[in-house]
Amino acid sequence: MSTAPMKDTIRQAAIDLFYRKGYFAASISEIAAASGIRKASLYHHYESKEALLFAILKIIMDDLMAFLEASLAGVVDIEARMRAAVRGHVQFHLRRQKENFIANSELRGLTEAHYQDIVRRRDAYERVFQEIIGSGRRQRVFAPGDDKILSYAILTLCTAGASWFKPDGRLTVDEIAEIYENFIISGLKRAEGEAVCGAAGGSPSLLRV
Amino acid sequence: MSTAPMKDTIRQAAIDLFYRKGYFAASISEIAAASGIRKASLYHHYESKEALLFAILKIIMDDLMAFLEASLAGVVDIEARMRAAVRGHVQFHLRRQKENFIANSELRGLTEAHYQDIVRRRDAYERVFQEIIGSGRRQRVFAPGDDKILSYAILTLCTAGASWFKPDGRLTVDEIAEIYENFIISGLKRAEGEAVCGAAGGSPSLLRV
């Protein structure tokens, strides 16, 4: 073991520590120690702590998009496309748990320029889902709704799985993916006898606002 | 303005800073400055930074549970109960955005004992949703499914709204609540002609694991 390039060793150590303690709570010394070197040596591989965070985020966002495109390749039926996209998203998030968690919680650690870079990649990814929802809606396979809000809802739903999933828990990745797939497809269609029902009704007053 | 007790002023300043920068990135000096006092004075009101975080989290969790109970009071029909619970959750999260965001992202800043305390409150809250799902399933109003996973899915879904909602955006709190309500109720029931469909199919290989 440990014949991997030091740059990768450091990245993996950082992924683990950023995941467990958070970006600001994890220190360069800790990351260096977990990589088997002194902190000064770490700066030979990454020019700053922020550069290390950015490297982690860029890789996971690129891999995420590549995985989605591979999951959708050759799938044309609209319901099948949505199922494939959801399944791909869930699988990727459950298997690269730590990095995905960081990508969803540590964007505040980035410089403005790097932040914009990552957000652009995330937007491009979300757009794929919005396009599937939109064309499903136009084909009348899905009920009317707001593409953006539904895409956020679907993505967060699946992403959240990554935060409680335990690899040796009672459900496998594929079982979880299937539960989500069915829930989402049912949600996008309209349940039998569904009224568009004016909701509201009185809401209790908010305490301590 | 500013006739409120200093303890509350500090808590509000901390909520704002923990939300914008994160618990570890926000400093006691900044919180004190935003409260109009020096940092040493802050320790007269809270014995540590962690105590301040815990105070924020305890209040928001208690208010959250109280709001859910008020939302469900007197509602008996199972679908109506789920709608009321979802609507209450969305309303509360959209109106107390910052504190709820902190409650969902800064639990790592707590001591072990305080962490357990907050998690217990969160579990009790989730259990209310699980009971609604479970009895809906037994009444055959909802399709078969895993109560816990579905409750996590529903809660995260709605909670996520709090992270992108803009009070002066194009949708109101009630419109968003209604979109989520419909999506969730449809998801819990089963869309017409829904097969329980063996999912899977080949999945592309994961890059760089």
Add this chain to the structure above:
DNA sequence: GTCTATAGAGTGATAGAC
């Protein structure tokens, strides 16, 4: 209840030897 001053530790990052 707020202040000034400071203790004591840890931070990200750099210099320069090997």
Add this chain to the structure above:
DNA sequence: GTCTATCACTCTATAGAC
């Protein structure tokens, strides 16, 4: 490419005057 040593700074928290 890794090391030791250190800089300059910030952090949480405390002591004690007013």
